[in-house]
Amino acid sequence: MNDRDAERSVSQTVRAQLALRDQILSGSLRPGERISELQAVETTGVSRTPVRMALVRLEEEGLLEAIPSGGFMVKGFSERDILDSIELRGTLEGLAARFAAERGVSARDLAPLKENLAELETLVNQDQVSVEAFSVYVTLNARFHALLTELSRSAPVIRQIDRASALPFASPSGFVMAQSALPEAHQILMIAQEHHRIVVDAIENREGARAEAIMREHARLAARNLRLALRNRTHLDLLPALAQAAVRVPQGES
Amino acid sequence: MNDRDAERSVSQTVRAQLALRDQILSGSLRPGERISELQAVETTGVSRTPVRMALVRLEEEGLLEAIPSGGFMVKGFSERDILDSIELRGTLEGLAARFAAERGVSARDLAPLKENLAELETLVNQDQVSVEAFSVYVTLNARFHALLTELSRSAPVIRQIDRASALPFASPSGFVMAQSALPEAHQILMIAQEHHRIVVDAIENREGARAEAIMREHARLAARNLRLALRNRTHLDLLPALAQAAVRVPQGES
């Protein structure tokens, strides 16, 4: 009954969008494959109109590509696309960090970020890194990036970062999860935590250029680790692999 | 007859999108105003389905904002939003320039860019700056930015820059036209030309950091000039003012 109500509370369009996104990210629909609207109607259970709305939104999201003759196909991504996306995101977040530093943030604005860092520190300080702990880390990491982005107080920057994070491999939770394949996972945790703290220090001291540089380097490190993690894989099925690892972060919690 | 054929060659969705965008940018629809679908059906002459598709696309474009209770409203932009958008674009283009420089470009890839610079130089060298000459300059400038973006050879970066340029005040032609209000227009031409040449030199010599820095400074200069030009205006009617000045640049000419 709860499920039923939850399903009814969202529009058919959103439901179709979620279902189709799942299908794409899970690999049910292969890159280059044309998405049949009628087939989507069958699998999602909603009518063609909301399905088409969902397809348009997924195209804007970057998961689909419009076919000139009509309709949409699943977009494919090369390893380079993925690495570029991460660097792109780092550049954007660097701008956000600089804006936050240059324009100054109140102690009140900084509080949730500091709390986030404290939680992360607590998590890392315990010796063993369990699976659950890693999951919590991913959530905290995603929240850190979201908080930092909002700290820029720049609607255009926030919007652009959100759109750049739509692809699972470009989102904070996405590429962090992909790194979980690395053996030195806990080491990465500590490096990340250190970076975060420095970013906050830089922002607190209003050192814009420093904050930006650190965020960029942060992204480059992530890209480097991801590249290592992906070295042993074929790059055609990267998307489903990364997507399955990605964790959905609660959205409406500003 | 030509007009009729041209109108028929594009889909109803695109036609509705163009018509609605014109209405928004021309100021017929004021920021915060709810867009009535039925009214849009009347003004555009197309049915509700393509109108709704167009509304979704315009929302993704950043011109509209979804109303929680349903429907869309025209988005408003503060002066700070506009300046941030320009800096954002400069940051993105800086990344593109760096990618182009670091990854190296062939002489063949660089050729159209150099031709563009040559045309610009010719234009600037003539003493008087006529209205038509300025118009040509705007076109050349927009083409330069497009070529430079493509030079990054990074699909994610190109895509992101395109999306960041969707707003008229964030597009190269948009903010350059806004600068036309400045008295020292011809001076700006020369500065821009100089910047462009340096960027190409930096890219040709594979100096990524330099190319990036110049592109960023280029954007900051544009933002500064725009801020001066806007000083005497109310910031509520910025969008229509900028949009009317903006020139549509041919799209499919890669």
Add this chain to the structure above:
DNA sequence: GCGGCTAATTATGTATACATAAAATCAAAA
């Protein structure tokens, strides 16, 4: 046997009808 053309089928683009939810207006009561 292979290639091109034609026809048929299927899929997309568009329009419209219907249902539900929201908003506005009018009326009644405080």
Add this chain to the structure above:
DNA sequence: TTTTGATTTTATGTATACATAATTAGCCGC
């Protein structure tokens, strides 16, 4: 006169029917 509630109207969300264009399959000709 103002506020609240109910009713009516309108607008959005959804579904489906129809038309056109594209793709595929089959057939005929070379």
